[in-house]
Amino acid sequence: MNFKTAGVIGAGAWGTALAQSAAAAGLQVTLQAREAEVADSIRNTRINEAFLPGVELDASIAVTSDLADLAGCDLILAVPPAQHMRATLAAFAPYARAGLPIVLCSKGIERGSLKLMTDVLAETIPHAVTAVLSGPSFAAEVARGLPSAVTLACADLDMAEKLAGALSGPVFRPYYADDIIGAETGGALKNVLAIACGIVEGREMGRSAHAAVITRGFAEIVRVTEALGGNPATVTGLCGLGDLVLTCSSPQSRNMSLGLALGQGQTVEQALAGKRSVAEGYESAPAVRELSRKLGVETPIIEAVAAVLAGETTVDAAIENLLTRPLKPERE
Ligand SMILES: NC(=O)C1=CN([C@@H]2O[C@H](COP(=O)(O)OP(=O)(O)OC[C@H]3O[C@@H](n4cnc5c(N)ncnc54)[C@H](O)[C@@H]3O)[C@@H](O)[C@H]2O)C=CC1
Ligand SMILES: O=C(CO)COP(=O)(O)O
Numbered sequence: 001m002n003f004k005t006a007g008v009i010g011a012g013a014w015g016t017a018l019a020q021s022a023a024a025a026g027l028q029v030t031l032q033a034r035e036a037e038v039a040d041s042i043r044n045t046r047i048n049e050a051f052l053p054g055v056e057l058d059a060s061i062a063v064t065s066d067l068a069d070l071a072g073c074d075l076i077l078a079v080p081p082a083q084h085m086r087a088t089l090a091a092f093a094p095y096a097r098a099g100l101p102i103v104l105c106s107k108g109i110e111r112g113s114l115k116l117m118t119d120v121l122a123e124t125i126p127h128a129v130t131a132v133l134s135g136p137s138f139a140a141e142v143a144r145g146l147p148s149a150v151t152l153a154c155a156d157l158d159m160a161e162k163l164a165g166a167l168s169g170p171v172f173r174p175y176y177a178d179d180i181i182g183a184e185t186g187g188a189l190k191n192v193l194a195i196a197c198g199i200v201e202g203r204e205m206g207r208s209a210h211a212a213v214i215t216r217g218f219a220e221i222v223r224v225t226e227a228l229g230g231n232p233a234t235v236t237g238l239c240g241l242g243d244l245v246l247t248c249s250s251p252q253s254r255n256m257s258l259g260l261a262l263g264q265g266q267t268v269e270q271a272l273a274g275k276r277s278v279a280e281g282y283e284s285a286p287a288v289r290e291l292s293r294k295l296g297v298e299t300p301i302i303e304a305v306a307a308v309l310a311g312e313t314t315v316d317a318a319i320e321n322l323l324t325r326p327l328k329p330e331r332e
Contacts, residue, residue: 007070015079082108107187136246153183182234191281198259
């Protein structure tokens with residue numbers, strides 16, 4: 001298939017950056033913004049002031065508020081916050097033809113149903129071809145044309161390769177894979193783990209503790225991925241370890257910066273006050289915790305973060321609890 005046009009659903013920071021990168025890859029892009037003010041801002045100034053200020057967008061990117069305008073696109077990138085994925089896809093369903101590749105670019109687990117985004121797509125637009133794009137990629141960097149590499153997964157590896165080819169640009173490198181579950185779990189869980197790393201940073205617990213949280217957090221990602229039927233090898237790649245390392249290492253991450261604020265003594269309400277952008281780790285933590293319990297998988301760091309966010313424990317008590325767990329073999 002020769003992809004010429006791409007529709008991007010959701011003009012937050014990441015949808016806007018992906019529109020920019022897809023345009024750089026040579027695709028004719030239509031970006032759908034939910035808010036009229038965002039569509040107007042891009043149309044009038046070529047800048048998404050609300051979600052991606054300071055980056056001038058390619059003149060070829062068309063912007064719309066109407067999902068119907070994406071009906072004829074060769075491929076779709078779906079980029080709403082994870083908790084809004086179901087409603088967003090349901091609204092787009094009437095315009096999705098059979099066999100349309102829909103690339104899920106959001107990172108989270110649906111609260112209530114505990115479903116992955118791939119399950120949500122299968123339930124809302126079963127006739128679409130499901131793909132996942134995930135990896136270490138800060139929107140502001142990608143939009144500015146800085147290099148990045150991601151995982152592009154589709155159960156049909158040929159399709160994954162074709163989508164990777166269509167979306168790859170001079171500095172944007174999608175590596176392809178056929179494990180859509182493994183491609184998703186890392187992104188969803190690392191957001192919760194980045195909150196833990198932020199807390200470690202905010203409490204000035206040192207680089208050693210930081211490295212320990214990343215490594216033991218990665219073990220939690222591997223266990224959940226396996227339990228869900230994903231391939232643990234997938235999460236050793238960009239969509240898992242790569243994204244975990246990025247998000248846990250930079251206050252540019254909304255999730256890590258939430259943890260930083262908590263570690264410095266702010267309440268959850270104070271840390272989130274006035275924020276229009278999404279911290280998916282906060283949104284997904286209860287679902288990730290519940291899913292892990294349901295799967296019978298031990299995820300002590302995720303448990304600790306979820307308990308702190310829910311106000312069930314304090315930061316200090318959660319740290320104490322983690323440090324006093326019984327010793328165990330490293331590889332269990
Ligand atoms: N920002 C980044 O660097 C990256 C973000 N992502 C993922 O992309 C997804 C979207 O995040 P961002 O683009 O950063 O969002 P953002 O935080 O920049 O913007 C919030 C977005 O939420 C949308 N929104 C608010 N209420 C909504 C509703 N009721 N229904 C549908 N959409 C609604 C807004 O229209 C806006 O697009 C998240 O899952 C995030 O984890 C993935 C990689 C990088
Ligand atoms: O997913 C991201 C980078 O890959 C963005 O992380 P934050 O949502 O924490 O900013």
